Amino acid sequence: MTPLRSFAATAALLGGLTLGAMAVATTPALAADPAIVEAAKKEGKLTFYTELPTEVIQGLIAQFNVTYPTIKIDFFRGSTTPLLQRFESEIAAGRRTVDVLTSSERRSMPLIERKLLAPYTSPELAKYEKGFQPDHEYFAVYTLNSTSFAWNPKVVPAGQEPKEWKDLLDPKWKGKIGIQDPLTGGGTTAWIITMYGHWGEGPWVDFMQKLAAQGLRYGTRQNIEEMVISGELAMIAIDYPDFVEPLKAKGAPIEWGTPDPMMLTRLTIQLSATAPNPDAGKLFIDFMLSNEGQRTLAKHGTMPALKSEWPKAYDRLKTAKFIPSADDLEKQKFDYFQAKLREFFGKRG
DSSP: OOOOOOHHHHHHHTTTTSSTTOOOOOOOOOOOOHHHHHHHHHHOEEEEEEOSOHHHHHHHHHHHHHHOTTOEEEEEEOOHHHHHHHHHHHHHTTOOOOSEEEEEHHHHHHHHHTTOEEOOOOGGGGGSOTTTSOSSSSOEEEEEEEOEEEEOTTTSOTTOSOOSGGGGGOGGGTTOEEEEOGGGOSHHHHHHHHHHHHHOHHHHHHHHHHHHTTTOEEEOHHHHHHHHHHTSSSEEEEEOHHHHHHHHHTTOSOEEOOOSSEEEEEEEEEEETTOSSHHHHHHHHHHHHSHHHHHHHHHTTOOBSSGGGOOGGGGGGGGOOEEEOOHHHHHHTHHHHHHHHHHHHOOOO
């Protein structure tokens, strides 16, 4: 198997370390393989595991069913770590449940190594700029995820909202910040480790110690977001524009910033090696990568991989500075980071 393309190559396609210059092809939608379409119709269903918000999933299913009304989609939604744990435990138990699942490049690579994914090259990949997608057949990038912070504008006065990471350390926010529990893994943990590589050990230790001393509230990202929206907390330390935008669209009082830098994560879609409905799964992957699927993601506030389908809400990201998730660093210093995470965030009042 050809190794995964490095972020450096992707960054070059993104215009250095900004997204402003990313070029994309805008070729018309490609016809799905007729044999796959017919086989998928005979299967008549598929099961989808994903971390996408429920309203986004429902929008995607509704749009998919406009073209393929006879194919029923069941889904299970959860945070990435428990979702993948469920996927792997089901396979270990001999249960063929999942057809398609989403994750991140970081979390998907081990699935390839353990032979849990099936190869599939969607015809829709031809419309993506050469080099943007991984140079193997086991998953495709379908959306981009940038790491920011978010706050309640009804609680945080105008002009006092955080603009840079250091603003989270302001004493006035003590006891008013929530965070996805870093001891449970996930995007917050990835961001913490990534900032080690960006800042260096000394400044990183200093920042994390001061952040932990802010009297943080710990929980799942969804629970912390709910507390921010209700006004119980002023802000969430680590959040994602593509999760905040759907909340804003429903009228929730929450806003996100563009600190320097933002961690960029490429999210992937893949076919299970034990898919009970592999052709329906392939058809759904085609849809997700198509202009129609990408446009549907954008309509619901998610940042699609095709820049031509970006919603206006993400215009501010075109000049933002990005760094890649430090996946290799996490592997190299795993024990060190586990110890530091416990040291920083393990002391709970």
